[in-house]
Amino acid sequence: MQGNIKEKVGMMFVSLMCTIMLSPAWALASEVVAMDQIPAAGDPGWWKWPVILLFVTFVMGIIAVLGGVGGGVLFVPIIGGFFPFHLDFVRGAGLLVALCGALAAGPGLLKANLASLRLAMPVALIASTMAIVGAMVGLALPTHIVQLALGGTILGIVAIMLSAKKSTVPHVPQADALSTALRITGVFYEPTTKEEINWKIHRTIPGLLTFIIIGFMAGMFGLGAGWANVPVLNLMMGAPLKISVATSKFLLSITDTSAAWIYLNKGCVIPMMVVPSLIGIMLGSFVGVRLLKVAKPTFIRWMVIIILLFAGLKAVQKGLSTMGYNLF
Amino acid sequence: MTHHNTKATEEQVQYAAILEKGMYSGLALMVITFALYVLGIMPSIVPLSEISIYWSMPVHDYLVAINTNFIHGEHLPTGWSWLKLIGYGDFLNFVPVTILSGVTIICYMVIIPGLFCRKDKAMAIMAIAEVLILTLAASGLLAVGGH
Numbered sequence: 001m002q003g004n005i006k007e008k009v010g011m012m013f014v015s016l017m018c019t020i021m022l023s024p025a026w027a028l029a030s031e032v033v034a035m036d037q038i039p040a041a042g043d044p045g046w047w048k049w050p051v052i053l054l055f056v057t058f059v060m061g062i063i064a065v066l067g068g069v070g071g072g073v074l075f076v077p078i079i080g081g082f083f084p085f086h087l088d089f090v091r092g093a094g095l096l097v098a099l100c101g102a103l104a105a106g107p108g109l110l111k112a113n114l115a116s117l118r119l120a121m122p123v124a125l126i127a128s129t130m131a132i133v134g135a136m137v138g139l140a141l142p143t144h145i146v147q148l149a150l151g152g153t154i155l156g157i158v159a160i161m162l163s164a165k166k167s168t169v170p171h172v173p174q175a176d177a178l179s180t181a182l183r184i185t186g187v188f189y190e191p192t193t194k195e196e197i198n199w200k201i202h203r204t205i206p207g208l209l210t211f212i213i214i215g216f217m218a219g220m221f222g223l224g225a226g227w228a229n230v231p232v233l234n235l236m237m238g239a240p241l242k243i244s245v246a247t248s249k250f251l252l253s254i255t256d257t258s259a260a261w262i263y264l265n266k267g268c269v270i271p272m273m274v275v276p277s278l279i280g281i282m283l284g285s286f287v288g289v290r291l292l293k294v295a296k297p298t299f300i301r302w303m304v305i306i307i308l309l310f311a312g313l314k315a316v317q318k319g320l321s322t323m324g325y326n327l328f
Numbered sequence: 329m330t331h332h333n334t335k336a337t338e339e340q341v342q343y344a345a346i347l348e349k350g351m352y353s354g355l356a357l358m359v360i361t362f363a364l365y366v367l368g369i370m371p372s373i374v375p376l377s378e379i380s381i382y383w384s385m386p387v388h389d390y391l392v393a394i395n396t397n398f399i400h401g402e403h404l405p406t407g408w409s410w411l412k413l414i415g416y417g418d419f420l421n422f423v424p425v426t427i428l429s430g431v432t433i434i435c436y437m438v439i440i441p442g443l444f445c446r447k448d449k450a451m452a453i454m455a456i457a458e459v460l461i462l463t464l465a466a467s468g469l470l471a472v473g474g475h
Contacts, residue, residue, distance in 0.1 A: 046380045084380070088387040096425065103351040103428060110344035113336040117343055121454050128458065132465050143386060182450055253347070254458070257432045261465035264422070264429060267406045268387045271421035272379050275362040282355075 049084065054276040057097070061284020066292060067304030069161075070252065071281045072098030072224025074304070077154045077311035080147070081318065085273055087143050087150075091222030092268030093277050095260040098224030100278050101285065102252035114246035118184050119201070119239060124251055126208055127215030127225070128258035134219025135262035148319030150221050154312030157227050161305050164231050172238035175200035188243060199240050207237040219259035224252050338446075339439040346438050350431025358424035365417030372417040373398050407468030433462045 060074045076094040080087050109115035138146055175185065185200045201207075210232050218225035229248035233239045239247065263269065336344070364370045374382065374394055382390050391404040399405060405413065413419035436459045443452035464470065 044377060046377050049380060084384045086384050086386055086390070089383060089390075096428070100351075100355070100428060103347065103354075103431070107344040107348035107351065110340050110347070111336060113340070117337065117340040118451065121451055121458070125454050125458050125461070128465075129461055132461070132470065136470060139387070183448075254432055254462075257429055258462055258465045260429045261462070262470060264425060265407050265466075265468040265470070266387060267391045267404070269422065269425060270379070270383055271362065271365060271418055271425075272376075273383065274425065275358060275421065278355075278358065 050272050050276045053079070053083065053273065054280040057277045057280030058284040058287075061281040061286075062288040062291060063284075063300065063304060063307070064281070065285050065288025066300035069304055070098055070224045070226035070249075071101045071285075072222060072252075072256075073154075073157060073227050074307070074311075075277065075281070076222050077150065077308065077315055079277075080150070081311050081314035085270075087147060088139065088263075088266075088268045089270050089273055091138065092260070092263035092266075093270075093274045094222035094224070095256045095263060096269070096274055097277050097281050098222075098226075098252050099256040099260055101224075101281060102249055102256065104282060104285070106250045106253045109246040109250050112246075113186065113188055114242055115250035116184070116186050116239075116243060116247050117250075118182065118186070119233070119243070119247050120251045120254065122182060122184075122204075122208060123211050123229075123233075124254035127211045127218065127251065127255040130212050130215030131219030131255050131259040132262055134216035134221075135259040136219075137216075138220035138222075139262070139266055139268070144319045144322035146220070146319075147315050147322070151312050151315030151317075151319055153217060153221060153223070154308055154315060158305055158309050158312060160227065160231065161301070161308075165235070166230075166241050167234055168242075169197060169199070169240045170234065170238040172200050172202050174202065176202045176204050178204040186243070188240070190242070197240060199238075199243060201237040201239050203236055203238065207232055210236065215255055218255050219262070222259070222263070225255060226252055339442050339448075339451075342439055342442065343435045346435045347431060350427060350434060354424045354428035354431065357427065358421070361417070361421045361424055365421055368417075370415075370417035370420060373413060374418060430466065433459055433466065436462070 056078070057071075057075065060071060060078065064071050064074055072094045075097050076090055079085065079093070080090040083090070085093075106115065110117065179185070179201045182204075184204070185198070187196055187198050189196050210228075214225050214228040214232065217223065217228070226248050229251055230241075230244050233244035233248060234241050365372060366376070368376070382393055385393065388404075391406065395401055395404050399413070401409070403409065405419075410419045410422045414423070436455045440452055440455045440459075443449075443455060
């Protein structure tokens with residue numbers, strides 16, 4: 001009886017938060033702010049946006065854990081679409097948000113041998129190099145082009161989330177030559193089945209080549225790339241799902257570091273944005289882990305997909321309206 | 329009794345230990361420096377009440393505006409020039425951000441000798457390459473023009 005009440009309260013809370021996130025009021029808010037004259041003097045209400053940011057990123061942190069997505073993929077399109085901050089600063093903050101999430105999770109995942117350093121290192125080398133290129137290209141392009149491309153990418157992520165399957169332990173008949181030479185293999189203990197699972201990977205070269213694109217997009221959009229890492233590691237290269245998810249999370253700490261430096265050196269970090277975002281996301285993740293026991297993951301995942309669809313369309317709309325086209 | 333041979337490798341444990349220390353240090357420092365900034369304990373370059381004027385600008389315009397209005401430097405405050413402004417609350421917050429962004433480089437540097445000792449040359453060379461790439465990104469040499 002108590003469990004049912006907890007479950008209902010947990011679901012009501014998450015539904016309320018998702019409804020707030022989807023509210024068109026956010027779209028109106030950003031339009032109003034954009035139309036306002038820039039005040040000549042200081043704004044005594046300056047603190048409201050960091051406080052709203054703290055609250056929204058707290059909710060995002062909860063939803064990200066429950067929906068199985070990273071903080072960056074929610075942060076950039078939502079904050080970029082509905083807040084008055086310029087996309088340059090949103091992307092810089094998004095990378096730091098994703099980076100901090102990875103730094104928080106990485107040590108535990110490495111010690112538990114769920115994240116594989118040997119699997120991550122060659123992948124990270126390629127992805128981090130391309131993330132630098134992506135960051136440089138993204139900061140050089142006009143904002144409306146990046147906004148449009150971001151919207152298209154978010155809609156693509158929605159498509160991936162709708163269609164991508166997962167394989168708990170893929171069948172890898174034989175490790176390929178490169179992964180054998182690099183000794184990219186391991187063993188982990190699966191508590192649900194009480195068995196030790198020896199894993200190996202294949203299609204290493206195609207997988208590494210895919211990370212060229214993933215790294216580039218991570219740097220360009222400040223998204224974090226977990227949404228792409230997991231399908232490639234799991235479905236293409238054949239790493240078990242748990243190893244793929246854990247290694248992907250750890251991988252972000254390397255990929256996002258390289259891109260974050262580009263944004264940092266370019267001046268795209270405003271502490272009044274970054275710090276409330278980091279605190280909000282980390283506190284939200286903490287709560288999300290506790291709500292995970294009572295929430296229905298499938299329902300949350302659908303809410304995440306709907307939020308991203310809305311945010312992706314908003315980003316496309318913003319990009320097109322700057323070019324003089326109005327979608328709505 | 330079943331023996332689970334699932335221990336992480338030595339370099340993995342080493343990497344995790346450094347990463348954890350760097351992460352906690354950076355986060356703890358971030359809370360302190362942000363409190364110093366937002367509570368007005370330290371002066372800030374851009375007055376708190378005026379920050380909302382600038383955060384909707386593209387980054388280049390933002391840097392030009394704050395340099396013109398507040399810093400009055402010869403060059404825009406990009407790269408590592410924030411170090412000269414560390415006495416101000418807003419730029420002091422760059423210290424923990426730098427720690428969090430830099431801890432990965434330290435982790436890689438620490439594991440390289442062990443990789444060579446264990447004759448794991450391929451991984452050691454990859455680790456060196458990664459250190460070079462991340463250091464290049466951190467150096468500020470890859471600055472590009474803004475829009």
